[in-house]
Amino acid sequence: MPDAPRPTLLFVVTEDWYFRSHRLPTARAARDAGFDVAVACRVANDGAAIAAEGFRVIPLPWRRRSFNPLRALGDIRRLTRLYRRERPTIIHHIAVKPTVLGGFALALAGLRDTRVVATLAGLGLGLSGPGLKAGLGRVLLRCALNAAAWRRGHALVVQNGDDGALLAAGWPRPPAARLIRGSGVDLAHYEELADPMGPVTCAQVSRMLTLKGVEDLVAAVRQVRDQGIDLRLILAGSPDPDSPAAIPEATLRAWNAEPGIEWLGPVNDVRTVWSRAHIAVLASRGGEGVPKSLLEAASCGRAIVATDVPGSREVAVDGRNALLAPPRDPAALAAALTRLALDAPLRRRFGLASRSVVDPDFGETEVRRRMRDLYLGLVTPVPAPSRR
Incomplete structure (x- = not known):
């Protein structure tokens, strides 16, 4: 019998430099766990380095500072076509913009078997602060999370407990968040250094x-x-x-x-x-x-x-x-x-x-393990209850 196809994991992130700086360890852990990994992002200077890891790079024509309604609708339409074409096993939205636009795109794409992970790497000042504009932004974010949460297997990840509490406190209530603190630091690479000489x-x-x-x-x-x-x-x-x-x-x-x-x-x-x-x-x-x-x-x-x-x-x-x-x-x-x-x-x-x-809670090894286990948990079939 032919081997079963490998599960696919599609990262959706705004910038290639951010993915290379913050998410390569997680992507490597997924690859080593048996996933085919693709990265959809705006490609500038780091696309080749991402591709050299064996990850397929899919260019997206968006920019972080552009969030006007007409362009957002175009981005949602492009993401919807991408999701229908790729039909990944898991889509991982990283940060607020991919989570909002990708959540609505998923609802339009109708891929009921696709699992979804959304990581909010901070809410930014525009969503975490007081005032009407920030409050409306959080409502939009919760709606996007709920738009993607009608399927089986959805996970919302926050990096600090304050963000989880802020999201949970309003309407509509989003899916329960799990805490994975940060994107990991290489504790072997960043060793303790001696105190420098000279002026403080x-x-x-x-x-x-x-x-x-x-x-x-x-x-x-x-x-x-x-x-x-x-x-x-x-x-x-x-x-x-x-x-x-x-x-x-x-x-x-x-x-x-x-x-x-x-x-x-x-x-x-x-x-x-x-x-x-x-x-x-x-x-x-x-x-x-x-x-x-x-x-x-x-x-x-x-x-x-x-x-x-x-x-x-x-x-x-x-x-x-x-x-x-x-x-x-x-x-x-x-x-x-x-x-x-x-x-x-x-x-x-x-x-x-x-x-x-x-050390060790924020170490790269610990974060990689927790993200790998999250991905595997979403694709592992849940055993049917035994009948007596």
């Missing part, structure tokens, strides 16, 4: 966006330096012109010209940043899932200063390995940075604790 240095690794609080961090470091404390700041990341929250490159270059501030641009290996920095910072204004930059910094044994927002506080545990400050509050951020800059024993204690926060 803090660093933020992120896209250079206003919503990441980069402007707040720069203002905070200026306040610390105005007190006569020689605190240095490293900013590592690109401005991401596809985002409406992008900080202009001219602004970044102007900051780079200031004493004590260095903008590196994108960095291929962030271990080179953490080898120079005593303190990891993420001044995010909210909407995080579980920030990978904090996972990597904690794995390298760095003390953390972060804003007290969902997602960040999963890794930055106040008083254990981190000091937390309210978002959008440069003065409070400056106070936390000053305290750590002047207290070397506290920095060392926090740095030692950081590794224990992420």
